[in-house]
Every structure is written in C-alpha cells, then in structure tokens.
Amino acid sequence: MTVSTLSIPAYPYQRYLRDARDEAKNVVYKTLDWDAYNAAQPSPQTKSFTVLVLENEYLRLTILPELGGRIYSLIFKPTGANQFYRNPVLKPTRWGPAQQGWWLAAGGMEWCLPVEEHGYESAMPWSYTLGGSPREVTVTVQDTAEGGRLRASVTISLPADRSYLQVTPRLENPTGQSLRFKFWLNAMLALGGANRVGEDTEFIFPSEQVVIHSSGDRSLPGERQLMSFPTFNGVDYGWYRNWGRSWLGFFAWPQAGQGYAGAYDHRSQQGMVRVFPAQLARGLKLFAGKGLDPKLWTDDGSNYFELHGGLAPTFWDEATLGPGEAVSWTEYWYPIWQTGGFDYATSEAAVKLAMMSGKRVRVGAFVTAAEAATVVLSANNQEITRRQVALSPSSPLAWEVALPAEAPDSGTYLLSLIGHNGKVLAQIAKSFRW
Numbered sequence: 001m002t003v004s005t006l007s008i009p010a011y012p013y014q015r016y017l018r019d020a021r022d023e024a025k026n027v028v029y030k031t032l033d034w035d036a037y038n039a040a041q042p043s044p045q046t047k048s049f050t051v052l053v054l055e056n057e058y059l060r061l062t063i064l065p066e067l068g069g070r071i072y073s074l075i076f077k078p079t080g081a082n083q084f085y086r087n088p089v090l091k092p093t094r095w096g097p098a099q100q101g102w103w104l105a106a107g108g109m110e111w112c113l114p115v116e117e118h119g120y121e122s123a124m125p126w127s128y129t130l131g132g133s134p135r136e137v138t139v140t141v142q143d144t145a146e147g148g149r150l151r152a153s154v155t156i157s158l159p160a161d162r163s164y165l166q167v168t169p170r171l172e173n174p175t176g177q178s179l180r181f182k183f184w185l186n187a188m189l190a191l192g193g194a195n196r197v198g199e200d201t202e203f204i205f206p207s208e209q210v211v212i213h214s215s216g217d218r219s220l221p222g223e224r225q226l227m228s229f230p231t232f233n234g235v236d237y238g239w240y241r242n243w244g245r246s247w248l249g250f251f252a253w254p255q256a257g258q259g260y261a262g263a264y265d266h267r268s269q270q271g272m273v274r275v276f277p278a279q280l281a282r283g284l285k286l287f288a289g290k291g292l293d294p295k296l297w298t299d300d301g302s303n304y305f306e307l308h309g310g311l312a313p314t315f316w317d318e319a320t321l322g323p324g325e326a327v328s329w330t331e332y333w334y335p336i337w338q339t340g341g342f343d344y345a346t347s348e349a350a351v352k353l354a355m356m357s358g359k360r361v362r363v364g365a366f367v368t369a370a371e372a373a374t375v376v377l378s379a380n381n382q383e384i385t386r387r388q389v390a391l392s393p394s395s396p397l398a399w400e401v402a403l404p405a406e407a408p409d410s411g412t413y414l415l416s417l418i419g420h421n422g423k424v425l426a427q428i429a430k431s432f433r434w
Contacts, residue, residue: 001130001137006051006062006072009044010090013037013102022099022120025181026149029120032092032102044089044299052128054137054156058163058393059335063156064108069126069141071109071156074165076270076335078394081193083272083335084108085304088195093297105297107188107304109333111143111169114150114181116315121152122186135160147174150181150321163368163393164334164347171311171328173321180318184283184310187333192268195302197288199241200266202341203305205229205286207252211314216246216291224316226253240288240305249287249306255313256284260350263307264341273345276309276331283310283317332368338396339364349425353415355432356400359407365389365397365417365426372420377401380411409434 016037017030051072054061060075067090073082086107096103096118104123112119126141142153151174157166173179190196210229212221221227227250230238237243256278264271278284285308294301309331311319321327332347340362342350349371352364365375370392377384384407389397410433417425 001055001132001139002053004051004053005048006064007046007048008090009088010047011042011044011092012040013042013090013092016040020099022115025114027114027120029100030124031100034094034101037092044091047090052130052139054139054158056158056160056162059158059165061156061158061165063128063139063141065128065141066125067104067106068110068122068124069128069143069154070106070111070122071165072106073108074333074335076163076337079193079270079335079337081268081270081335082195083189083191083270085188085190085195085302087298087302089299091297091299105188105304109167109185109187111152111154112182112184112186113143113152113171114183116182116184118186119182119184132157149175150179152183161369164332166330166332168328168330170326171319171321172326173323176323178320178322180320182310182312182315182318184285184308185331187272187274187307188304189263189272189307190302190304191263191265191272192270194268197240197303197305198265198267201240201305202264202266203230203238203240203286204260204262204264204342205238205252205284206258206261207256207284209253210250211253213249213251213285213287213315215248217244217248220248240290243288243290245291247287247289247292249285251314252284253313255282260345261307262336262342262345263305264336266341269338269340271336271341272307273334273336273342273350274307274309274331275345275347277329280327280329281309281311281331282313283308285310285315334368336366336396338398339366340398342366343430344426344428346426348419349417351415351417351426351428353413353428353430355430355434359403359409359434361401361403361413361432363397363399363401363415365391366393367391367396367417367425368393371425373425374418375399376416376418378414378416379408
C-alpha cells in the first residue's frame with residue numbers, strides 16, 4: 001500500500017458550499033449556492049488530492065478519502081483497463097438529494113447515506129485508517145466520529161492472491177434512540193477501459209420483475225410501477241443497445257432475490273461482478289443515463305451506468321437501527337473477461353453456459369484465484385463431458401463443446417465448476433432445446 005497524491009481538474013464548487021442541517025437525521029450537510037457559482041462563470045483548475053493505492057498481482061485499487069472515501073479506480077492488470085467510470089473533471093451536477101441540490105459524478109464507488117440519491121456525504125472528506133496482514137491490505141474510511149447521529153465506515157480489503165476486492169460497510173447507531181436511515185453503495189461503471197458505456201453491454205440483473213424509479217421513455221411504466229425484466233413488450237432491456245435514447249433506473253422487486261449481479265461488455269469482452277448477501281443487503285438498483293447530455297456532468301462526452309446496492313429494497317424504504325445497534329456485511333467485486341458474460345457468480349468463480357447452433361454449447365469460467373479445476377457438463381442428470389483446466393484470473397476459460405450424438409436434444413443442462421478439493425465453485429442449470 002502506498003499513500004500518494006493525484007491531480008484532478010476541478011471546477012471551484014467548494015467556494016460556494018453552504019451549511020444546512022437535516023434536523024430529522026441530526027446531520028449538517030453542504031448545499032451549493034448555484035446563483036453565485038454560475039455568476040462566477042467557473043472553469044476547472046487542477047486540484048491535488050491524497051490517494052491510497054492498494055495493489056496485488058491482479059488489481060490496482062485507488063481510494064480517494066477527500067471525496068467521500070470513495071474507491072476511485074480499479075485497474076484489472078490482465079487487461080490494463082479501469083472498470084470503473086472515472087470522470088476526467090470534477091463538475092457539480094444538480095442531481096443528488098433534493099434538499100441538497102448538487103452531486104459530483106466523480107466516478108468509482110461511493111457511499112450514500114443517510115438519505116437516498118447519493119446521500120449527503122459522497123463528496124465530503126472521510127477519515128481513514130490503514131491495516132492488514134501479510135495476506136491482505138485494508139483501508140477503513142469513516143464519515144464521522146460524532147455521537148449524536150448515524151455513523152458509517154467502510155472497510156476495503158485486497159487479499160494477496162485474489163482478483164476481488166472486499167467491501168464491508170458498517171452502519172452504527174451510537175445514540176439512545178432508534179434511527180431510521182438509508183444506505184446505498186453506488187458503483188459507476190464503464191467497462192473495458194473506454195470510459196463510455198458500450199452498446200453491447202449486457203446487464204446481469206437477476207430479477208424477473210423490477211419497479212421503476214425513473215425513466216425518460218413514456219412507453220415504459222411510470223415511477224413506482226412494475227415492469228417485467230429483462231423482456232418487456234417484446235424488448236430485451238437486459239441489453240443497453242435496446243434502451244433507445246432514454247434514461248432508465250429500476251430496483252429489483254420485491255427485493256434482490258439472488259446474491260450476484262453485474263454487467264458484461266461483449267465488444268471488449270470485459271465485465272464486472274458483484275456478489276453480496278441478498279438476505280441482508282436487499283436493495284439492488286440499475287441506472288443508465290442514456291439520452292442525457294454528458295455536459296451535465298463532464299466536459300469530454302464520457303458516460304457511465306450505475307449499479308447500486310442497499311440495505312432496504314428501494315429508495316422509498318428505510319432501514320432501522322435500535323439504540324447502540326450496528327449492522328455490517330461483506331460484498332465481493334471483481335472484473336471478469338473472455339467468458340462471454342456470466343449466468344451465475346460466487347466470490348470464487350463466475351460461469352456462463354450458452355446454447356449454440358448445431359447442437360453445441362459455449363462454456364465460460366472465471367476464477368478469482370489460481371485453481372486446478374474440473375469443468376463438468378451434464379444433461380438430465382447424466383454426465384456428458386468433463387475437462388481438467390488450469391485457471392487463474394489471467395487465464396479464464398472459453399470453451400465451445402460439440403455435444404455427442406447421444407446427448408439429448410432438449411432438457412436441463414448443468415454446468416459445474418469444481419475446485420481441486422472437490423468443492424463446487426459455481427454452478428448453473430439451463431433448459432435447452434435444439
């Protein structure tokens with residue numbers, strides 16, 4: 001781990017920040033005096049920030065404590081690409097909590113609390129402590145040490161031999177009364193290193209039904225209304241290219257049902273996986289601002305999509321902590337590549353099984369640590385074929401399998417990725433018919 005500095009062009013928004021108080025949450029937050037800011041005809045100037053750099057064989061992670069303790073970039077060394085969106089300029093937008101009236105689309109992964117829409121503190125300085133062991137390095141960022149309000153900390157860990165980062169939020173109520181609040185983490189993503197959302201991006205969002213948060217498409221249901229997913233009215237909204245020219249945001253309904261989500265850019269063959277405890281972190285949200293003018297948040301035309309995870313199922317719901325209570329959980333985030341996407345993921349592996357013409361299937365497998373594994377393909381509970389493979393985050397599996405004549409023309413096909421110790425790392429079953 002190293003502590004360094006990073007220079008970023010920034011508009012002078014900080015000169016025009018003013019204090020305000022949320023009495024219900026007992027939180028002082030910053031508003032932006034937009035009239036004074038615009039009257040000054042601001043232009044960006046280079047600003048220096050302290051950054052913390054965590055690095056292992058597969059990942060290089062940059063954390064920016066002064067901007068909400070966010071994870072600012074995630075470089076996947078086998079591809080050299082930053083899987084997070086990184087805005088080349090810090091430019092205030094009019095988004096964010098309505099009462100606050102501004103937000104920075106700085107990029108990376110931010111922590112949003114105690115209200116929705118990016119929260120009050122995603123651009124405020126957070127303190128940090130360094131830790132770790134020979135097997136991993138850790139940074140814990142914290143928003144406040146005050147005793148009369150909700151407190152948040154996030155521990156970010158990078159194991160020595162894994163290609164995932166561990167994110168462990170902790171929300172604490174140090175007061176003598178119950179607190180109602182909202183907490184969401186928000187990853188701003190632009191897969192493949194181009195710092196733009198590719199039209200061939202597929203959203204892996206395992207929910208058969210979603211509830212709309214906002215949309216610019218009048219053919220879709222309105223706010224708080226339900227929509228089938230991924231297909232609605234014959235359109236597959238699991239693909240970014242099918243979103244027309246309108247922004248769209250939605251939550252898994254009635255809550256996150258599976259413990260994984262993510263996205264995959266099929267042009268660059270790169271993606272991102274999120275693995276989380278869905279029974280606790282029940283909120284899952286996707287947003288992409290297609291059709292919005294990038295000048296609203298940047299100066300170079302770059303764009304992003306957002307993958308949110310929260311305690312409560314939607315922005316309209318709140319979590320509660322009793323006096324002295326705390327809640328914590330751990331998530332795993334990792335880049336993936338050269339697999340054709342993924343159908344299922346754990347902290348150890350992600351797998352893909354796709355039907356092809358001519359009675360063939362395509363198998364993809366990615367592991368987060370080097371593994372001598374066995375790939376087993378079965379149909380209707382009968383093994384068809386298996387293959388021994390030496391996998392690592394630098395060497396994923398992409399395998400096209402010609403099925404033998406005796407393989408059934410229809411039925412349930414099961415793909416299992418088994419570790420050297422016999423443990424099933426990941427497994428997916430799909431119904432096929434040729």
